[in-house]
Structures are given as C-alpha cells and as structure tokens.
Amino acid sequence: MSVRTVCLHDRDEIERFLRRNTFLHVYALGDLDDHFWPSTTWYALADGPEVKAIALMYSGLSTPTLLALGDEDEAPFLSKLLQSMFGLLPRRFYAHLSPGLADVLREQYRIDSHGAHLKMALTDTTRLAGVGMGNVVALSKADAGELLAFYDASYPGHRFEECMLEAHPYFGLRGRQGLVSAAGVHVYSPRYKVAAPGTIATHPAQRGQGYARVVTAALCHSLLQTVSHIGLNVKADNAPALRCYEALGFHAIASYEECEAVLRLRGE
Numbered sequence: 001m002s003v004r005t006v007c008l009h010d011r012d013e014i015e016r017f018l019r020r021n022t023f024l025h026v027y028a029l030g031d032l033d034d035h036f037w038p039s040t041t042w043y044a045l046a047d048g049p050e051v052k053a054i055a056l057m058y059s060g061l062s063t064p065t066l067l068a069l070g071d072e073d074e075a076p077f078l079s080k081l082l083q084s085m086f087g088l089l090p091r092r093f094y095a096h097l098s099p100g101l102a103d104v105l106r107e108q109y110r111i112d113s114h115g116a117h118l119k120m121a122l123t124d125t126t127r128l129a130g131v132g133m134g135n136v137v138a139l140s141k142a143d144a145g146e147l148l149a150f151y152d153a154s155y156p157g158h159r160f161e162e163c164m165l166e167a168h169p170y171f172g173l174r175g176r177q178g179l180v181s182a183a184g185v186h187v188y189s190p191r192y193k194v195a196a197p198g199t200i201a202t203h204p205a206q207r208g209q210g211y212a213r214v215v216t217a218a219l220c221h222s223l224l225q226t227v228s229h230i231g232l233n234v235k236a237d238n239a240p241a242l243r244c245y246e247a248l249g250f251h252a253i254a255s256y257e258e259c260e261a262v263l264r265l266r267g268e
Contacts, residue, residue: 003047005043006043007044011032024069024119024253025069026194026196026231027196028056028067029192029194030189030195031187033187039059040057040059041059042056043055043056043088045078045084052074055081055082057093061159062161063092063094063260064093064094065095066096069096069254069256074098075098078101079104082101086107089261091262091263092260094258094259094260096258098256099257102259105261109261110263111260112259114235115236116235116257117234117235117236117256118235118252118256119255120234120250121229121230121231121251123250124251125224127247128221131213131248132214136172136215138169138171139170139184143170144162147182148160148162150178150182153204154201154204155201160184160199164199169223170182171183171219172215173214180202180203180206181202182201183216183218183219184199184219185198186199188223188227190226193226193227193228194230196231197216197223198232198233200215200241207240212244216248231253232245
C-alpha cells in the first residue's frame with residue numbers, strides 16, 4: 001500500500017503516536033483536550049495502517065499555528081508530509097518546526113525565522129520545594145487588562161490573548177506599582193496529564209531578582225496537582241531563562257525552530 005497523507009480524527013490513535021515522546025509533544029497532547037480539540041486539524045503521513053508522522057494545525061488563536069515536530073528518524077516523513085500539505089495550509093501562519101523543516105516550507109512560503117528554540121522537560125520536581133512562593137497570587141479573567149499591559153511592557157512580541165485565562169492557570173507577583181512578574185500556561189489538560197508553561201516574564205525594571213523563578217515554581221507546583229508531564233519552550237540563546245528553568249529542575253530534550261510563514265505571491 002502506498003504512502004499517503006490523511007486527516008486523523010481518532011484522538012486515541014493520535015495520542016498513541018504522540019506518547020512515543022510525551023515531552024516533545026506536550027503541546028499537541030494538550031490540544032487533544034475538549035477545550036482545544038475543536039480548533040485542531042491533524043494531518044498524518046500513513047504507510048498502510050502505520051502512522052509515520054503527524055502535523056497539527058491549531059486555529060484557536062488569532063494566528064494559526066503549525067506544529068511539525070518529531071525525532072530524528074521521523075524527519076524524512078515529516079518533510080514529505082509538509083510537502084503534501086502545501087495546498088491545505090493557510091496563507092499565513094506561525095510554526096514550530098523540527099530542524100530543517102523550514103527549508104521545506106521555503107519552497108512556497110516566505111519564512112521569517114524567530115530563531116532556534118529548545119524544548120525543556122521538568123524532570124526533577126524536588127527543586128521546586130526550595131523556592132519561597134508565599135507572595136505569589138493566582139490571576140483570573142478579572143486581571144486580564146493588567147496582565148495584557150504587563151506583557152506589552154515586559155515581553156515584546158508576546159502571544160498572550162485574554163482568552164487564555166479562560167482555561168489556563170496564571171500566577172503573578174505584585175509590587176507597589178502592580179505586576180512585577182507573571183507566569184502562565186499555553187496548554188493545560190488534566191485529562192491528558194500535560195501542561196506547557198509560557199509567557200513567563202518579569203518587568204524590565206525588576207529583573208535579576210529571581211522573580212521569574214518564584215512565579216514559575218508556584219505555577220509548576222500548582223500544575224503538578226493535576227498533571228504528570230510539564231514541558232516548556234525557550235529561545236536557545238536566552239541564557240537567563242535557561243538558568244532559571246534549569247534551577248527549577250528542567251532540562252533540554254530537543255531543539256526546534258519557530259517562524260512565521262507567508263505564502264509567496266506569484267513571481268516572487
């Protein structure tokens with residue numbers, strides 16, 4: 001039977017494939033949750049009944065996001081899968097891609113790379129116990145305006161949207177002038193026991209005092225009450241963030257690239 005591209009609709013089948021490397025696919029596993037599932041389209045390269053690679057298009061945010069990630073031995077299959085999806089992808093989207101896959105998209109898309117990133121997994125939870133979290137507060141929809149203003153000032157290019165507070169835990173640390181640090185979650189699923197912390201930031205005037213470590217520790221401590229796998233993404237050259245996460249028990253498990261893709265006009 002020939003290799004072909006298909007759409008998958010069976011969550012159990014998708015989960016079985018993604019669980020080959022749970023930490024690599026924390027985001028995708030979380031998107032199987034009922035809250036995220038309606039915004040997902042799952043493409044697969046199949047050889048007979050065997051799935052060789054999976055790519056996810058998530059449309060729940062203002063900019064659709066493509067996740068095409070795999071282990072080294074899956075790279076050739078992911079390349080073929082992406083090539084077969086050219087007529088199915090939107091004109092503009094954000095992407096998380098395993099190394100080398102951006103070159104596949106360049107055949108038809110202009111690529112604005114956001115650089116090399118790392119996927120990190122929380123593998124030593126004992127380190128969280130040594131972080132004082134007494135002044136950290138949980139944030140809710142009532143804090144949406146304050147949180148958005150905080151990210152605008154502290155995290156240029158952030159992808160926070162107010163709808164994220166509807167189903168995602170967020171924690172913050174306040175000073176006299178308001179929020180000085182905050183940590184939230186991109187994906188959270190008690191059902192699939194995964195969470196992906198994100199939009200972790202400290203106000204520029206308050207950096208270097210360990211605030212990000214405190215709010216991230218509080219967030220992870222809360223998440224571990226309902227999930228068993230916590231993974232996050234970080235730019236590979238963000239040394240302060242890497243030190244923060246490593247101190248909390250995270251370690252790098254894979255590299256990937258983030259980029260924006262825009263369909264080329266005829267003649268480009």
